[in-house]
Amino acid sequence: MKTNHQTENATDSGTHMERALRASELSYRRLFEAAKDGILILDVDTGRINDVNPFLFKLLGFSRIEMVGKTVGELSPFKDIESNQAMLERLQQNGYVRYENLPLETRDGRHIAVEFISNVYQAGDCNVIQCNVRDITERKHAENEIRRFNEKLEQRVVERTAQLQAANRELETFSYSASHDLRAPLHHVVSCVELLQKDGGPSLSEKNAGRLAMISQSAKQMGDLIDDLLAFSRIGQSEMQKTDVNLDELVRETLGDFQAETKGRNIAWKIHPLPAVRADRALLRMVLVNLISNAVKFTGTRAEAKIEIGCGSGGDGETVIFIRDNGAGFDPRYAGKLFGVFQRLHSRDEFEGTGIGLANVQRIIQRHGGRAWAEGAVDGGATFYFSIPKQSMEG
Numbered sequence: 252m253k254t255n256h257q258t259e260n261a262t263d264s265g266t267h268m269e270r271a272l273r274a275s276e277l278s279y280r281r282l283f284e285a286a287k288d289g290i291l292i293l294d295v296d297t298g299r300i301n302d303v304n305p306f307l308f309k310l311l312g313f314s315r316i317e318m319v320g321k322t323v324g325e326l327s328p329f330k331d332i333e334s335n336q337a338m339l340e341r342l343q344q345n346g347y348v349r350y351e352n353l354p355l356e357t358r359d360g361r362h363i364a365v366e367f368i369s370n371v372y373q374a375g376d377c378n379v380i381q382c383n384v385r386d387i388t389e390r391k392h393a394e395n396e397i398r399r400f401n402e403k404l405e406q407r408v409v410e411r412t413a414q415l416q417a418a419n420r421e422l423e424t425f426s427y428s429a430s431h432d433l434r435a436p437l438h439h440v441v442s443c444v445e446l447l448q449k450d451g452g453p454s455l456s457e458k459n460a461g462r463l464a465m466i467s468q469s470a471k472q473m474g475d476l477i478d479d480l481l482a483f484s485r486i487g488q489s490e491m492q493k494t495d496v497n498l499d500e501l502v503r504e505t506l507g508d509f510q511a512e513t514k515g516r517n518i519a520w521k522i523h524p525l526p527a528v529r530a531d532r533a534l535l536r537m538v539l540v541n542l543i544s545n546a547v548k549f550t551g552t553r554a555e556a557k558i559e560i561g562c563g564s565g566g567d568g569e570t571v572i573f574i575r576d577n578g579a580g581f582d583p584r585y586a587g588k589l590f591g592v593f594q595r596l597h598s599r600d601e602f603e604g605t606g607i608g609l610a611n612v613q614r615i616i617q618r619h620g621g622r623a624w625a626e627g628a629v630d631g632g633a634t635f636y637f638s639i640p641k642q643s644m645e646g
Contacts, residue, residue: 289384291323295342295371298322298335298380307384312358323382328355332367342371342380352391363388433477441470491531491618498525498572501532502560505539509547516556518547523561528570529642534615541608542574542635549578549633557632569621569638576634580627589625612637 283290289307291300303318311318311328318326322335332338332353341348350367357363366385371378444467448460455463502522528535543558550556557577565571581589590613609623612635616623620640627633 289365289382289386291318291380291382291384293323293369293380293382295378295380298339301379310357310363310384310386311355328357338369342369346371352387364391433473437470437473437477441467441474444470491534493529493531496528496530496532496535498528501536502539505536505543508540509543513547516551517554518550518556518558521557521559521561523559525560525562525572526570528639530619530639531615534618535639538612538615538637539574541612542637545608545635546574546576546578546633549580550576552579553577563636565638568641570641571636571638573634573636575632577632580629580631580633581625582629583627586625586627590623 283302283304286304286306289310290302290304291307292302293299294301299322300319303315308315308318311326313326323329323338324332324335332350333341338348348367348369350365353365353367355363355365364387366387367382369380369382371380373379444463448455448463448467451459451463502525506520506522543560546558547556550558559573559575561573561575563571563573590609613623616637616639621638623635623637625633625635
């Protein structure tokens with residue numbers, strides 16, 4: 252037999268559990284009523300609505316009475332949803348049903364989009380279906396606006412790219428034509444000067460002989476400039492032929508071009524092992540010729556010139572090559588001007604050149620999808636870098 256004390260303890264325990272259960276139900280009910288998403292509670296066997304929270308019947312424009320007892324599909328906003336039976340079968344099979352972007356028309360004719368998720372869960376001794384309905388109309392509007400903006404932006408990029416390409420083609424054509432047209436009169440100037448120098452000979456005064464020499468030298472500089480302009484225009488017109496390029500071999504080959512130029516000079520060359528790259532070999536050789544030529548030229552005043560070629564640090568998707576010298580260098584404030592056409596940071600009296608070589612370097616490297624840049628200091632040498640994107644040696 253239970254004692255009075257045991258009976259009292261059992262009664263207190265039961266009362267405590269009932270209170271806790273009521274508190275839990277009250278807390279759930281408050282959340283259910285205050286939720287900012289729609290909630291439907293359905294009968295697991297029939298799929299009919301047992302309960303609906305205020306947010307959903309206000310969203311759809313129905314009263315609670317109009318919704319309770321119906322299946323979801325019997326409500327006009329959900330008329331295009333799959334059949335009640337099909338939904339129940341999917342719930343039994345998968346445990347949930349989800350529509351990520353379900354278009355609905357509310358009772359007052361508004362068009363909205365919702366995310367609809369149904370789950371089966373246990374409530375006490377039985378299972379029920381809970382449907383959560385989230386209004387995503389504003390989000391979809393924002394996504395559509397972003398998509399339309401991106402489409403317009405892409406179209407503008409296509410149009411601007413086409414305009415830029417057309418302008419570049421016109422510029423290249425002009426540069427090529429103008430350079431060719433300048434050759435004939437320049438040739439006449441050079442020929443006339445040579446005839447005057449030959450025929451005049453000793454009869455020319457020292458001043459006139461100097462003037463003819465100046466004309467001849469200027470014509471030579473103009474010829475060099477035309478050649479560089481032609482090279483610059485051809486870089487944009489030629490089709491790239493990418494192959495697997497052995498940089499060690501290409502550097503050795505390129506250095507061979509400078510044997511006569513460097514003969515008698517004290518140059519300490521430091522050539523590091525270099526990786527293979529996927530590039531147009533002829534264009535890449537032009538890059539090396541220009542950069543090595545600059546290093547040789549701008550170290551001309553050094554008793555001992557030092558020129559180093561190696562592999563620098565870059566991003567994971569690129570190979571970076573550098574050419575460093577201990578020559579005249581440049582003011583780092585003007586580093587951005589180095590790769591422009593006709594840009595010179597030293598006078599022609601100090602160092603020869605047309606100011607197109609580095610523009611050619613940048614154009615070639617950009618056509619490969621890489622980048623070119625430089626570091627330097629006045630009378631402190633310079634380092635020129637260029638990168639080539641890493642690509643499959645088979646692609």
